[in-house]
Amino acid sequence: MDDIVELTAGPPVHGGHCLARLDGRVVFLRHAIPGERVRARLTETRRKGHWRADAIEVVAASEHRVPQVWPEAGPGGVGGGELGHIDLPGQLEFKRAVVDDALARIAGLPAEHPIRTGLHVQHPPGEDERGGLRYRTRIDLIADGAGRAGMYRYRSHEVLPVTQMPLAAAGIDLAELVATRWQPGARIEAVAPTVGEPLVLVDGEPRRGRRRVVREQVATAAGSWSYRVDAAGFWQVHTRAPQVLVTAVLAAADAAPGETAWDLYSGAGLLTLPLADAVGETGAVHAVEADPRAGRSARRNAHARDQIRLHESPTEAALTALPAADVVVLDPPRSGAGQAVMSHLTARRPRRIVYVACDPAALARDLAYAREGGYDVTALTGYDLFPHTHHVECVAVLEPGVPVASQEEVR
Numbered sequence: 246m247d248d249i250v251e252l253t254a255g256p257p258v259h260g261g262h263c264l265a266r267l268d269g270r271v272v273f274l275r276h277a278i279p280g281e282r283v284r285a286r287l288t289e290t291r292r293k294g295h296w297r298a299d300a301i302e303v304v305a306a307s308e309h310r311v312p313q314v315w316p317e318a319g320p321g322g323v324g325g326g327e328l329g330h331i332d333l334p335g336q337l338e339f340k341r342a343v344v345d346d347a348l349a350r351i352a353g354l355p356a357e358h359p360i361r362t363g364l365h366v367q368h369p370p371g372e373d374e375r376g377g378l379r380y381r382t383r384i385d386l387i388a389d390g391a392g393r394a395g396m397y398r399y400r401s402h403e404v405l406p407v408t409q410m411p412l413a414a415a416g417i418d419l420a421e422l423v424a425t426r427w428q429p430g431a432r433i434e435a436v437a438p439t440v441g442e443p444l445v446l447v448d449g450e451p452r453r454g455r456r457r458v459v460r461e462q463v464a465t466a467a468g469s470w471s472y473r474v475d476a477a478g479f480w481q482v483h484t485r486a487p488q489v490l491v492t493a494v495l496a497a498a499d500a501a502p503g504e505t506a507w508d509l510y511s512g513a514g515l516l517t518l519p520l521a522d523a524v525g526e527t528g529a530v531h532a533v534e535a536d537p538r539a540g541r542s543a544r545r546n547a548h549a550r551d552q553i554r555l556h557e558s559p560t561e562a563a564l565t566a567l568p569a570a571d572v573v574v575l576d577p578p579r580s581g582a583g584q585a586v587m588s589h590l591t592a593r594r595p596r597r598i599v600y601v602a603c604d605p606a607a608l609a610r611d612l613a614y615a616r617e618g619g620y621d622v623t624a625l626t627g628y629d630l631f632p633h634t635h636h637v638e639c640v641a642v643l644e645p646g647v648p649v650a651s652q653e654e655v656r
Contacts, residue, residue, distance in 0.1 A: 249284060249286055253281070254283060256279055258273065259346075259347065265298070267296070273296070275299050276319060276320050278307035278330070281300070281306060281307050282304040284304060286301050301320050309331050311330060311331065317405070324396070327633075333372065336632060341364055341366045344366065345364055347605040348625075351613060352608075352609040360624070369629075372632060378633075380485070382438065382480075384417060386432075388404070388427035394427060419435075422445070432446075440460035441459060444459065446477055457477065467491075467495055472513060472542070474542050480512075490515070493628070499597070503525065503528050506523075506570060509573065509577070511576075512536075513539050513546060529568075531556060532555050540555065564590075569593060570595045572596065573593075574599045577602070577611075581610055583614075588618055591619055601639070621645075624642035625641040626639065626640055
C-alpha cells in the first residue's frame with residue numbers, strides 16, 4: 246500500500262487526533278480538523294487495532310484552519326504544537342468534544358445530563374489578544390548529538406533542533422538557548438517566574454550561580470499569595486493558570502471559616518494557601534503530597550499559617566489518618582486518582598469534592614468511581630491552559646447523590 250492516502254477527518258479524540266477510517270480500519274489522524282478531507286502520510290501501520298497518519302495536504306479545508314503557528318511542530322515535527330493549525334475558537338470546540346466524549350464513554354453520563362448539555366471550555370483572560378502564544382513560563386529542551394537545543398520528534402527518541410518556540414513566555418531567551426552549543430544529551434530547562442529573573446537549569450542544576458528556588462505571585466479577587474518553588478519542580482506553566490485555577494477552586498469549594506479541607510496531591514501549595522485563608526484560623530487544611538521536592542516548597546510556603554497540616558506521603562496511604570473533611574480538593578497527576586482513592590473519598594462523605602484534572606480520560610474514570618460511590622457531578626468547566634496543544638484542564642464538582650451501577654454491572 247502507498248503510504249500516502251486520502252482520508253476524511255472524523256470526530257476529535259484525546260491526544261490531538263481526529264478519528265478517520267481507511268477500508269474499515271481506524272486511523273488516528275493528526276494535523277487535521279473534523280470534517281476536512283486531507284491527503285495523509287501513514288506513519289504507523291504495524292498495530293492490529295489502529296494505524297496512525299499525519300495530514301500533509303488539505304483537499305477540503307475547515308473554516309477553522311489557519312497557518313500552523315509553529316511549523317516545527319507540524320507533520321513529521323516535534324511534539325507540543327499539534328493543534329497549531331486550528332484557530333482559537335476551533336481549538337475550544339475540539340477540546341470540548343474530547344471532554345464530552347470521555348464523559349459519555351468512560352464516565353457513563355447520558356447525553357441529557359446537564360453537565361454534558363452545558364459543557365464548555367474557556368480560555369484564560371486575554372488569550373485571544375495573545376493569539377494563544379507566549380504563555381509557557383517553563384520549557385524543556387534536549388541537546389542533540391551536535392549539542393544543538395532541540396525537542397523529540399513526535400513518538401520518537403530522535404532529537405530535532407529547534408529555531409523557534411512561539412509558546413514560550415517573553416522572559417525566556419530562546420535565541421540564546423538555540424545559539425549555545427550544549428553537551429550532547431543535556432536536558433535544558435528554562436524558567437521565567439512571575440517575580441525575579443529567569444533562570445536555566447542544565448541536567449537539573451542551575452546553569453549560572455546557585456539559585457534554584459524561584460518566586461511566584463498569584464493574585465485573584467479573593468486575595469494574593471506568594472510562593473517559593475523549586476525551579477525544577479512542578480508549577481502550572483501558563484502565565485494565567487495559577488490565577489484561573491485558584492479562582493475556580495475557591496468558588497467550587499465554597500469553604501467556610503472553621504471548616505476542615507483536604508488538599509490532595511497538593512504540590513508546592515498553590516491551592517493550599519488560598520484554602521487555608523478561606524477556612525481561617527479556626528479551620529484546618531490537610532495537604533498531602535508524596536514528592537519530597539514539592540514537600541520542601543510546601544513547607545516554605547505554609548510556615549506562616551498554623552491551620553495548615555502537611556503530610557508527606559502517597560495519597561492513598563495518608564487518607565486513613567486524616568480527620569473528617571467538609572471539603573476535599575484533589576489535583577492528581579495525569580494518571581488520575583484511581584478507584585481506591587475515589588472510593589475512600591466517597592465513603593468519608595464530604596459535602597463537596599472538587600477535582601482538578603489535566604487528562605479527560607482519567608477524570609472520566611474517576612467520575613465513574615465517584616458516581617458508583619453515591620456522588621454526582623454537579624458542575625464541570627474546561628479551561629484551555631495549553632493553547633495550540635491537545636491538553637485541557639478541567640475543574641469538576643462532586644456532591645452526594647444516588648449511587649449508580651458500576652460500568653462492570655452495566656456491561
